[in-house]
Amino acid sequence: MKDELFELLKKEKKRQRDGLVLIPSENYVSADVLKVLGSEFGNKYAEGQVGRRYYTGNEWVDGVESLAIERAKKLFGAPFVNVQAYSGSPANMAILIALCEKKSDLVLSQELSHGGHLSMGQKVSATGRFFKTDHYHLSKRGEIGWKELGEKARRLKPRVIFAGGTAYTKKFDFKRYGEIAGQVGAYFVADISHVAGLVVAGVHPDPVPYADLVMTTSHKTLRGGRGALIMVTKRGLNKDADLGEKINKAVFPGIQGGPHMNNIASIAVALEEASSPGFKKYGRKVVRNAKALADSLGRYEFKLIGGGTENHMIWIDLRKKGIDGWSMHVALEMVNMFVNKQTVPNDPRPAYYPSGLRLGTPAVTTRGMQEAQMRLIAQWLGTVAEICQEHWSNSIGSENYEKDQEARKMFKKRLEEDKAIKKMRKEVRDFARKWPIFKW
Numbered sequence: 001m002k003d004e005l006f007e008l009l010k011k012e013k014k015r016q017r018d019g020l021v022l023i024p025s026e027n028y029v030s031a032d033v034l035k036v037l038g039s040e041f042g043n044k045y046a047e048g049q050v051g052r053r054y055y056t057g058n059e060w061v062d063g064v065e066s067l068a069i070e071r072a073k074k075l076f077g078a079p080f081v082n083v084q085a086y087s088g089s090p091a092n093m094a095i096l097i098a099l100c101e102k103k104s105d106l107v108l109s110q111e112l113s114h115g116g117h118l119s120m121g122q123k124v125s126a127t128g129r130f131f132k133t134d135h136y137h138l139s140k141r142g143e144i145g146w147k148e149l150g151e152k153a154r155r156l157k158p159r160v161i162f163a164g165g166t167a168y169t170k171k172f173d174f175k176r177y178g179e180i181a182g183q184v185g186a187y188f189v190a191d192i193s194h195v196a197g198l199v200v201a202g203v204h205p206d207p208v209p210y211a212d213l214v215m216t217t218s219h220k221t222l223r224g225g226r227g228a229l230i231m232v233t234k235r236g237l238n239k240d241a242d243l244g245e246k247i248n249k250a251v252f253p254g255i256q257g258g259p260h261m262n263n264i265a266s267i268a269v270a271l272e273e274a275s276s277p278g279f280k281k282y283g284r285k286v287v288r289n290a291k292a293l294a295d296s297l298g299r300y301e302f303k304l305i306g307g308g309t310e311n312h313m314i315w316i317d318l319r320k321k322g323i324d325g326w327s328m329h330v331a332l333e334m335v336n337m338f339v340n341k342q343t344v345p346n347d348p349r350p351a352y353y354p355s356g357l358r359l360g361t362p363a364v365t366t367r368g369m370q371e372a373q374m375r376l377i378a379q380w381l382g383t384v385a386e387i388c389q390e391h392w393s394n395s396i397g398s399e400n401y402e403k404d405q406e407a408r409k410m411f412k413k414r415l416e417e418d419k420a421i422k423k424m425r426k427e428v429r430d431f432a433r434k435w436p437i438f439k440w
């Protein structure tokens, strides 16, 4: 069938092949993961749980979901796993529904501009509208503000303490979180969406011995289709033997209908891949590459929050360079490099025009790139920052960031006409094409 949609697919494939994905939450999936994502499993309704569905015809998708659950249990060492949540945000919502019983139950999580994630109780998310929340911040060194967290935990007696977020470049000290939660009788939930693959590879601390619940999306460093795993640990089940059942009910019928069986199948495939020795190597390389990229960025005078990285992510404060995250992400997109604009701690700018940038190495590492390529990427980032600085002062140059739309249009136009940008676009494209999309 001729459909313009397939033209878009062709173009998207080309974009992914010809560009460098440095968005820390994105990755490429294997051919097997893609195969089941586009499979007939997606046709099936399977509301309910394995062996207890509200539809007939579930013999084979029951097998799929059982495999996903068993593989997750084995890989993470958790006694209970739900694999039905559509993604991380609904999974966190389901967790709060399962854990919070009274209106006064408080959720304590990392502040949004300090790297926290919307779905862990930020005011603009349903989790912040329907649950009482408070937040802790990062220290000047870019670490969790332990003193503040401990003090708030003792004073506010939260029902839930979350670890995890969207921007953090240190290793999460889950043991310390677990101790604080234990002292005040709170549930400790570790959202490891970003670092799950690194935990599996043994290059990031494991939350399972210390947390009551562990949540992860399946498509970041884990390289599955888009979904989420909610795991209840031994510690969680000791606290409440019904916690698994509560999670199941909070997901369905709590907030979802039929699980997306093709996604669950893709998670099962990804979990099998993640249990191979090759995946451990991949995780190690992700971190090695991130460290190499961070080191090289220092040469181009980028200010890194936390001073470097201990995981897959680099968090840049661009204020010293006099430009914002929006300008860099626009310019980098023009040269086929994809990054995230990102707020920095106590950011004076709005989230759409934030002061920072987030970079990550999971996707370029999946393509087989190594430290030498990270040095080249850092050099490109340095050059693009210089170009931005030049056009920024010639077009925007004011502090009126939100209102200055005309100046921003002018800035984009100048970039589009810039010869160095045009040259670099070609250079990046020719370079990216040499790397397969998915290399074992």
Ligand code: DSN
Residues within 6 Å of the ligand: 024, 025, 088, 117, 165, 166
């Ligand atoms: N985009 C994902 C992240 O980077 O944290 C989830 O919102």
